[in-house]
Amino acid sequence: MGRVSEDEVSVMTHDAEPTGGRRGASAPARRHPPKTRRPTPAPVVASPAITALEARIAELRAHPDGVHTPQTLVDAFRAEHASSPIIEPDPAGVPGLRVVTFALHDAAAERVLLFVNRLTDETDLDRSLMRRVPDTDLWHLSYRMPDDWIASYSYSVQRPGHLAPWERQPDQRGVRDALDHGLADPRNPSQITNRAGVRISVAALPHAPAEPWRAVRDGVPQGRLTAHAGPDGRRLWIYEPAAGDHGAVAPAPTPVLVVLDGDVWCDAQPLPTILDNMIADAAIPPVTAVFVDSADRERRWAELDAHGGIVDWLADRLRPWLVARLGGAIDLAPRRVVVAGQSLGGLAALAAVVRRPDAFGGAIAQSAALWQPDVAREAAACPPRGARIDLQVGLQEWVLLEPTRDLAAQLADDGVDVVLTEVDGGHDYAWWRRTLPTALRRQLAEPQDAEADPA
Structure with missing residues (x-):
């Protein structure tokens, strides 16, 4: 992680206690996604x-x-x-x-x-x-x-x-x-x-989603990326946007983007660079991003599961920690806090706006693990009408495609601000990182009015 400021790195550990409501409780047995055959075989042809x-x-x-x-x-x-x-x-000349x-x-x-x-x-x-x-x-x-x-x-x-x-x-x-x-x-x-x-x-293929913001650009100021030991010792990385030609920290307050599987997105998938370029192009306003480490595979499954407790940890442990750390540099009004995730992380992002509307107002859920029906049922029982939700799913995701379509239709019928994006792809960072900016533009658009959030 070459962008992380060495002098900001605190002691970090993977051995922190489980998050939120999981601490000291007996967790439900881990659920596994169904291993079902493709409904139709992949279209093999002669070249x-x-x-x-x-x-x-x-x-x-x-x-x-x-x-x-x-x-x-x-x-x-x-x-x-x-x-x-x-x-x-x-060969048959079929367009597209x-x-x-x-x-x-x-x-x-x-x-x-x-x-x-x-x-x-x-x-x-x-x-x-x-x-x-x-x-x-x-x-x-x-x-x-x-x-x-x-x-x-x-x-x-x-x-x-x-x-x-x-x-x-x-x-x-x-x-x-x-x-x-x-x-x-x-x-x-x-x-x-x-x-x-x-x-x-x-x-x-030629008309696949493009990624114009992925590469580092000459002359674009880089935001500051620092590593921290957050609440309960969990690893976090904080991205603070640059402003102007000299890389000074952007004027406050900024909206907050909470990125699950943050260990992936602040390194292997270059989201800090994407944010730098989008801000420079005025595609999004300056934003502070908090990358939340998922640690190892078993802990990720335990915490991001529909019963995992990550949502309450984000609301009750992370938010106060951010206030103490960043103070007035960030705007934590719910409408200005967006949670983004993929797969189990996408499910957790949805759960954040469904279960804790007092803390989170936006969700970007890419290929959300909706084979677990819990969050969709909760959204049907108590629609998150104050939230903005971006659902994205791959057309090759035969287990997730229909549940995602069903949830989008249900939310729209209930008056929720929801956008469904379908991409011809699978369960794959290859398209997640290309379409995430589309959702960021919508989620981080400047508020149309200055009214305070309802109490």
Whole structure:
């Protein structure tokens, strides 16, 4: 975390007590998301480019010329298609569709599994095994996808004499861990860091959401990012926006953005840089962001679960700590405090505005874990009409898509200010970081009036 000011770093620990109402209480048994098959198999198709290559190889085998071999034809193909994946027009000419071909050159591989976020069905991995062009080093697999599709992907390679990485695991969790530690595509410079901390590749078709604010820009002042031991010793990072050309702290008071899984978003996913650039472009006002560490996997599941207690910790422990630390530099009126999260974090963000409207007025819930129905039921019983809610979900998330649509419709019918955004993608940082700014612009828009929040 190169941006974190060293002189601001306090002693930090992962061993703090559980949050909020969980302290000293017996927690319900951990619930697991359902492992259901894709409702329809991923749309595997033949690539016109690969088909033409195989035709040339077949012609060569029928009529050897003494010069070329199947591998030399593949080498020429590789030079012609220098980047991966290969994106081609739909062979049937259907507007809005493309053929996406993943191509890996590995002569020593025995089998290669292509792991594409939510195209790969973890209950049927054989469908994601790549095909090899015989007598060459080329492995390939093609899908027919809408031209706004985006997904992260990686390769898992079986070597001769060894079990495949995905087959030497004792359970589904081990299989997923093996898939999360795949290899990035060496011919694709677009990469992202997954939840396991592994660099993997990103396939983004021409009309996928853009990310104009991701890269550091010359001349844009950087906000200050500092690390702290927050309430109960939990690790926190605070982003304070810069103002002017010299990086001075922005005028007070600013709205507050609370980011769950903050350890990911202030490092692997460059949200501080995104905020710098959005503020510089006047896309959002200056904002103070608080990145909340999720610690290890088990603690994350325990705390961000619908029964986990993180919401009360944010309201009753974090808010007073922020007042003591930042005072008048921040505006903690509920309408000016937004909670953002993904997956279980998205569920917790929703729970924040449903359960604690006295503390939180905005929620950005990306791919919220609505396979847990508790929060949606609470919202139906007591609609959070004073909140602004942004729901975002991937069209490839077959477990979450319909519950998210249902919740959006329910909230709208109940008069809640809700916006639903659907992205052709999976459960994936590849699109979460691209569409988060859209929700930030709406959530952080300056208030239209100066009326105080109702008592």
